[in-house]
Amino acid sequence: MSAAGGCTSSVSKGCFVFKPSSKKRKSSLTTADYFNADLKDLEDGQVRFDTCQSLWQEVKLETEQLQEELNKKLFDSLIEFLRKSHSEFQGEKNEWSCRTRSSEIPTAALVLGVNVTDHDGTFKSLSEVLWERVTPYVASLQAKECPGIKQLLQKLLAQLMGQLADVDLNSDEEEEHVQTSQRRRGRPMASLCSWYRSVTKRTSQSKKRTSSSSWHLLTPPVVVILKDLERFAPKVLQDFIVISSLYTGELPLIFVFGIATSPMIIHRLLSHSVSSLLCIELFQSVSCTQHLAAIVDKLLLTTRFPLRLSGKVLLVLTNIFLYHDFSVQNFIKGLQLSVVEHFHSQPLSMLCCHLPEAKKRLRSLLHEQCENIRQLPSFMSYVDTQTSEHQVKLLTSDSFLKDVAQTLLEDLHAYHKNYIPVLKCLHEFTCLLPKYPLGRQSQVRELHCACMEKKVWESEEYTSAFQLLRMLAKDELVATLRKCVEILKSSACKELSKALKKLEEFLSRFHNLEGSVSAEEHEYLKDENMSPPKVLQKKTDLYHLQKTLLELKESRRSKKLTNFEVLRLEVVEFLDSLVRDYLVPPETKALYEVMYFSDASTLRRHLNAAPRTALHMALNNPYCYLKNEALKNNDGVISNLAPDICIAYKLHLECGRLINLYDWLEAFTTVVTTAEGADSASVASGRVDEVIHARFIKAVSELELLGFIKATKLKTDHVARLTWGGC
Template sequence: MSTCSVSKGCFVFKPNSKKRKISSTADYFSEGNNDSEDSELRFDTCQLLWKRIKSETEQLQEDLNKKLYDNLISFLRQSHSDFKEKKTEWACRMKSSEIPAAALVLGVNVTDHDLTFKSLSEALCEDITPFVVSLRSKECPGIKHLLQKFMAQLMGCHIEVDSYEEGECSKASPNRMRCSVASLTDWYRNITKKKYTDTPCKKETFSSRHWEPPPVVVIFKDMESFTTKVLQDFIIIISQCIHEFPLVLIFGIATSPVIIHKLLPHSVSSLLCIELFQSLSCKDHLSTVIDKLLLTSQFPFKLSEKVLQVLINIFLYHDFSVHNFIKGFQLSLLEHFYSHPLSVLCCDLQESRKRVNFLSHNQCENIRRLPSFRRFVESQASKKQTVLLTDDACLKEETQVLLQDLHTYHENYFPVLRCLHAFTSSLPNYPLGKQIRELHCACLERKVWETEDYESAIQLVRMLAKDELIAILQKCIEIITLSSARCLGNSTEKLEEYLDHFKNLEATDDQEEPVSSLKEIQKKTDLYRLQKTLLEMKESRRLKKLTKFEMLRFEVVDFIDSLVRSYLVPPETQTLHEVMYFSMASTLREHLNAAPRIAVHTALNNPYFYLKNEALESNTGCISNAAPDICIAYKLHLECGRLINLVDWLEAFSTVVTAAEDQNSTVKDQMEEIIHYRDCPKRGFIAAECCPHSFCILLRFSPCCSLQHQLLGDLEVQGSQVRSVLVLY
């Protein structure tokens, strides 16, 4: 299906008469996968697990923003009550002349602002008012466009802005309305009158939960990006309506509230009654998300240390977007179920036990190939090794036990991790990190008790005061009590016993210096006797017996250290951890960390990498004539040195393209004619940028040209600098 025409046109190619096979989503999930066994079940498990995670994150988002929304609603309620009482006193009339405005500081995570404003608009439309307008700077380059967007969203009809430059006004059609203060007030008065008089209308506008009269809320999603003149004109225009109906402005700010006074002069900002609202910090939001998604045994899917570090680094060094972090988590989930055949067991414990019984022989062989299972087999007796490697039934029974152990490991790991974080999060210089995610990454990477940071943290914990220890012990008891770990039940009783000992401990001060030593220091003496006395005091202090508090504190620290050594072992030490842990950090980095220069070079130098066409596969150093023109020209460009001659370059390009061995004479003549139109200097020529980091080819055709062939022969482009040759004729 090709055309020989060089003119512009639209060509229709009819599809084949044969009906194409309709594939399901699960078929696409297994396409290209070498081990596609149980692909449909893996896809269903992945979808079900993601629905649970998505529901949890959405609920978490609502809970985190609930306080912010409640404060905004109370602000709207106050401004609404002021409007109702504005005609009673002169002071109220003066106050009502100002437009209530909420400065909503959301932070630099701009990609998350859309979700925040979407949920805010839904909350306002559901319970307060149906008149919510959301404006974005790229949609409002001028005051005319802003007014059109404002009136269109508010009234749901096409808006025409009055043009004062035109001498005549066009006739208004039934579905059009002029944008003016009078039309806006008339519209609001009429639509509220319909509600109060219960006049039947075609479309129900109000709800029984809406306020009466409902306010008009205008949201500027990105205030910093709006043009100053546009904002000033809109506020001045809309201030004329504030006496007719309640109006509230909400400014979305990413940087600082000072931007309001930078964009608006005093004459305009004096028309606003501004109140500041601060959203939750994006770092705190991320900590909460990690706490609810990763640091829990509720979801079986887990991330390895390197994968988690990739997602955290993208968050901290690129966008501060929690939404993108969740998308990266979703991509990890999808990649794990797509690439790992044993991910079919990455589900709840009861369901995984049932699925183990239906594993095929190939899946049993996949279990035997796991590195963690190999280490487990090597640690067993020789007879059991033979049974595990040959008998599938015995393997399935052992797999159920190992999955139970892995589930128990997670139930014990997270409470102990939180207890250790409670002890170390308030230490000076934070040797194990201030955030729990840092401690989690350290525990995933290696045995944390073998690091120097852990040793320094334990030494600092041994110097905590009595009040601090009591508060931390109470917190640890709450953590273990709320967890579902059965093995840690005795730990709760032990911590409660320590807590009672601390509370009943008498506040005795056994650290007073002996009176005799103090008297000796106060006496007049020489330097030698003073030094001798100080050394004796130091030695006596070293040999002094520990107090009851110090002994009890050492016992508590040793007990916490024993819990850490028992339950905070890295997941790589657990058998079958590959079933639940995604560890392909390089794959995730390729998807999320864009490298345009490397991608462009790979596409031009090896088009088979992306196109997957067998005709494009060639040996290293060879140039296939079936490759796209841009790839052929680029590889020929790489063969040149510092300077490149355009004529030689084009001749080499023509030689490579026409180098087909199995072409007949007719096809070859047609091919030469096409190449002639491509590179003949009388018709046009290729303009190129010969730079190692960027490459571009532009084709220029002309029916006639008076340029001489020698002109192109004299043009040379230096390869070490960015130079472009382009002649328009």
């Protein structure tokens, strides 16, 4: 016996025991291992991964807090409704109890919107809030888990009673429970009522009260949440409501309906006799567009997080949101992907942190990392603007490079602090203009994208917006100036202190203009109102009329502007100077690649896939996905080692609109059975193997499922091709 080799050699049969090897098993790969897989420097990659993780944890915490703030008003109103509706069951009389009958079930219709992917998080938070503040008896039901009344009652009892309820309800009873006797159809709910009475009785007799929860009612309500009301079968829903209405005196049931479309769906799913058993109150959640605006304002338009998104990246994320799913959660996932891609693809992303930490890391950079700085396009453009002496130092001296890079990073952080307040001020001026040339009131992201992409003052929209600003009324102008003063005060930027003083000076000058109109202004208004009728009331021909109108136009141009018009022009010109100074695109700043993620194509490829292109790539070139070296071949060659569906797909590309199935089968058989060096005479046997025939049928069925072919009535032994061309 050779124990060392782990093998045995014996004449007789026996059982041999081998001790486990002392070598440690290979541990599974972590997230950091996948992150550092393609990186050259593992130490540098670990720093980038830790920075990425800490940044995303801050962003995630901020998004969760924002979600709680947005849902707080909705949840508070829901809890108030639950408490009022439950007061009748406890014997309390109030205005709400007068509105309901004894057989009605209080129902909260919660309209959440079409962003269905976000509903799970909302209901999870709602269940936690209800458990903490109202009742411990909360059940959440989904339509896919409740195809029938039997499954619905089983799921309900399992969640409430904490175990899988073995409900004695046969399939026959499921169909006839509404017509059968009350005892038979009420068996599951009767067991729930008895369980509820025993639990509440034990709770009332016990003197212990937990301080962590705020529900100390002797008979807390039982809340049943139907997450996706539209997906429930109408018959199942109606039967459940009818059964539940029979026990309103014994069981304090309260329904919460999750609605994605419209409250009218309740009356479409339920008959009048069933809907009359519900006392419905409507609740509206915050719209997904308002939620997105809050996310952009709290995450992207703030200086708390060093990482920035370019205009193209933000446009990709918003387009997916607006044209696909309206899901804020998917928007946040796209933001997370942007963070990971930036720290994985940018070697200098280790400097994408808060300024004090970035300065420390900058001082400890190695020569190779300094070379990465020199290779940045923005830094190369900066070097071209310097003198020849400075250019030599920047390209040769690492210490001098670090000093300059520290100054550039400070300028970049200062640019961020000044950019956001000025952007908000410009948005306050332009959001109320006719036709919204630079974005609506609640969509500051449109103006943000425009300023990030190019010099916004060179666009036609900016020119038209400032033409309209020169015609603003006094009340609107003063109100907007006050908002801008508040924005600059809250920003607390030292560089914008002069701008703040200038705006306050404009406000004081407008205040001095109130109630005082000069004699020149009276004369101007008098000429504006009286002179045209006096001139034009004389009879004249077309030539003299045109000449008179031109003279009036020139005279109006040459007239002296009023004090208000002069002051209004000063405000508009000052705003234009602020825009030109502080809203320059980030590409004009050196080292912007360190803090900006601009790879929109990668983001679009991951989040907004093209299914048809991906299918063609997989079927036409399976090596792209399978990574099998045997599948590497020249274009136009069909390998017999490829999957059957790939062979059938390539063969169908060579056919016309109608494909003969027998010819297709023969070609498939030829490719599959032909190997390199095989005799062609031995291949052509004249009879198709049953296994190959079955493989062909499976491949054709898969192509039909993918939508490449379909059956046709023109010829029984043919199929119609649904695509054309090579892609």
